[in-house]
Amino acid sequence: MIGIDWGTTTLRAYRLAADGTILTRRETPRGILSIEPGGFPDALRAVVGDWIAAGVDRVMVCGMAGSRHGWQEAPYLPCPADLAGLAAATVTVPFPDARVRIVPGLSWRDPHGVPDVMRGEETQILGAALGTEAATVCLPGSHSKWASLAGGAVTRFTTHLSGEAFAALSQHTILARMVDAHAPYDAVGFARGVARAKQGGGLLHHLFGLRAAALFDEVGEDEGTSFLSGLLIGHEVAAALEAGVAPPVILIGAERLTSRYAAALDAFGIPHTMAEPDAAARGLHLLAARLD
Amino acid sequence: MIGIDWGTTTLRAYRLAADGTILTRRETPRGILSIEPGGFPDALRAVVGDWIAAGVDRVMVCGMAGSRHGWQEAPYLPCPADLAGLAAATVTVPFPDARVRIVPGLSWRDPHGVPDVMRGEETQILGAALGTEAATVCLPGSHSKWASLAGGAVTRFTTHLSGEAFAALSQHTILARMVDAHAPYDAVGFARGVARAKQGGGLLHHLFGLRAAALFDEVGEDEGTSFLSGLLIGHEVAAALEAGVAPPVILIGAERLTSRYAAALDAFGIPHTMAEPDAAARGLHLLAARLD
Numbered sequence: 001m002i003g004i005d006w007g008t009t010t011l012r013a014y015r016l017a018a019d020g021t022i023l024t025r026r027e028t029p030r031g032i033l034s035i036e037p038g039g040f041p042d043a044l045r046a047v048v049g050d051w052i053a054a055g056v057d058r059v060m061v062c063g064m065a066g067s068r069h070g071w072q073e074a075p076y077l078p079c080p081a082d083l084a085g086l087a088a089a090t091v092t093v094p095f096p097d098a099r100v101r102i103v104p105g106l107s108w109r110d111p112h113g114v115p116d117v118m119r120g121e122e123t124q125i126l127g128a129a130l131g132t133e134a135a136t137v138c139l140p141g142s143h144s145k146w147a148s149l150a151g152g153a154v155t156r157f158t159t160h161l162s163g164e165a166f167a168a169l170s171q172h173t174i175l176a177r178m179v180d181a182h183a184p185y186d187a188v189g190f191a192r193g194v195a196r197a198k199q200g201g202g203l204l205h206h207l208f209g210l211r212a213a214a215l216f217d218e219v220g221e222d223e224g225t226s227f228l229s230g231l232l233i234g235h236e237v238a239a240a241l242e243a244g245v246a247p248p249v250i251l252i253g254a255e256r257l258t259s260r261y262a263a264a265l266d267a268f269g270i271p272h273t274m275a276e277p278d279a280a281a282r283g284l285h286l287l288a289a290r291l292d
Numbered sequence: 293m294i295g296i297d298w299g300t301t302t303l304r305a306y307r308l309a310a311d312g313t314i315l316t317r318r319e320t321p322r323g324i325l326s327i328e329p330g331g332f333p334d335a336l337r338a339v340v341g342d343w344i345a346a347g348v349d350r351v352m353v354c355g356m357a358g359s360r361h362g363w364q365e366a367p368y369l370p371c372p373a374d375l376a377g378l379a380a381a382t383v384t385v386p387f388p389d390a391r392v393r394i395v396p397g398l399s400w401r402d403p404h405g406v407p408d409v410m411r412g413e414e415t416q417i418l419g420a421a422l423g424t425e426a427a428t429v430c431l432p433g434s435h436s437k438w439a440s441l442a443g444g445a446v447t448r449f450t451t452h453l454s455g456e457a458f459a460a461l462s463q464h465t466i467l468a469r470m471v472d473a474h475a476p477y478d479a480v481g482f483a484r485g486v487a488r489a490k491q492g493g494g495l496l497h498h499l500f501g502l503r504a505a506a507l508f509d510e511v512g513e514d515e516g517t518s519f520l521s522g523l524l525i526g527h528e529v530a531a532a533l534e535a536g537v538a539p540p541v542i543l544i545g546a547e548r549l550t551s552r553y554a555a556a557l558d559a560f561g562i563p564h565t566m567a568e569p570d571a572a573a574r575g576l577h578l579l580a581a582r583l584d
């Protein structure tokens with residue numbers, strides 16, 4: 001089969017053996033933002049047409065290709081949702097020579113009725129947590145996700161705007177004087193930021209405190225950027241823990257980010273593990289196995 | 293006497309009678325950012341030279357003119373600080389024909405040792421709280437201040453980056469799709485944002501929740517901007533209350549902002565009052581009365 005993780009800016013394609021082993025990986029910048037309306041079939045063929053011509057006729061697609069602005073909308077499936085539910089909710093799209101299905105995203109409403117959404121992460125979560133009865137899965141990023149798994153189903157999740165907030169606050173507030181988004185990681189500054197997040201006073205106050213500490217030369221030039229990163233990730237972790245987390249926390253994503261979350265979780269005394277790479281490919285394979 | 297509130301972008305000048313009555317007000321865009329090094333005496337003369345020529349020889353200056361990048365640095369005075377302490381810490385600057393003194397800003401360290409600073413607000417706070425034994429004073433803005441007064445002294449204060457965070461988040465994250473910084477105030481959206489801030493989950497999660505609610509058409513186009521404003525102000529108020537507030541809260545500032553804080557305080561059930569205008573002029577007069 002072919003697995004496609006079709007995001008906003010990137011398309012990742014996997015050719016998978018019957019047992020789920022990854023035979024070939026391809027990655028292109030043909031995210032959905034670069035595709036004209038109606039252009040999805042041709043874009044798919046351009047990336048994996050040779051695999052289809054070679055006889056692979058099952059294609060499973062997850063990610064933003066199923067959004068309102070993607071190939072075809074696959075409406076959000078409400079939590080709790082497990083592999084069987086997700087597989088049953090996949091949407092078939094017309095495509096010659098192959099059976100192409102799009103995996104829906106998930107939605108959840110908190111006890112106050114406020115909605116949350118994910119699209120693509122559900123497949124990574126189920127792929128990463130295979131065989132785990134209960135777990136918490138964290139996917140750091142611009143919009144970080146924390147999902148709870150129980151009995152093989154995603155039961156609830158929350159999204160945090162941490163990555164985007166870091167970019168906006170570091171470049172477009174007074175903090176820009178002491179923060180350089182391209183500065184190298186500083187473990188001491190990061191730890192100080194996480195430690196600050198564990199104290200009272202609120203994030204908005206802690207943000208100004210970084211400015212004031214710099215005025216008194218109490219945050220080094222090399223520390224400011226990682227301090228802000230630690231402060232935001234620390235607030236995110238604290239909020240996730242407050243909402244309830246079943247350890248261990250499984251971290252999914254690029255090492256550059258997951259290593260920071262690992263350091264923050266250590267500071268909170270929460271055990272964690274790193275997911276194997278290519279969780280999306282494993283999730284797509286598990287979903288395909290539920291289809292005829 | 294002459295009172296000068298010399299901020300970053302604006303200079304406000306007051307001619308005051310012996311009893312503190314404001315005789316004349318002037319306002320110019322000659323904030324300290326517009327003044328060349330060494331140019332402060334000439335700038336002062338350009339705005340109030342006629343008053344000095346007419347025989348007024350006491351000039352009290354508060355605000356950023358006392359910062360490192362101002363006329364002359366007036367080092368931060370640590371809290372607790374009262375009128376007598378602030379008056380004694382004023383810094384005299386050379387000026388022909390008049391006795392010119394600059395009021396220092398205040399600093400405070402929270403129980404964790406993290407510093408906070410203000411410059412200019414201390415004069416407004418003492419001017420607004422005259423005759424109040426114990427109070428909490430809130431000055432909304434880019435860098436909102438919450439100060440506690442007891443026994444005529446500012447005992448502690450915290451600054452929150454709420455205003456700058458609103459500008460950065462509303463323009464430079466995915467929220468820009470549903471937020472227009474110039475949209476008219478919407479009381480319903482603001483109240484929804486404040487109510488959300490009172491729920492658990494953390495600010496970073498609440499920010500994404502606004503995006504998700506818009507995806508489900510559960511936040512109207514007219515509501516998004518005021519929702520974000522209410523969310524940030526609500527988180528600020530919640531943090532200030534958690535740190536301890538002695539009601540009533542005295543609000544100082546432009547009605548456009550203080551009315552929003554009043555609405556948020558109502559939602560938290562905290563009594564509040566609005567300060568009389570020109571609190572800085574009253575504070576400068578009170579400080580001058582402590583000098584020979």
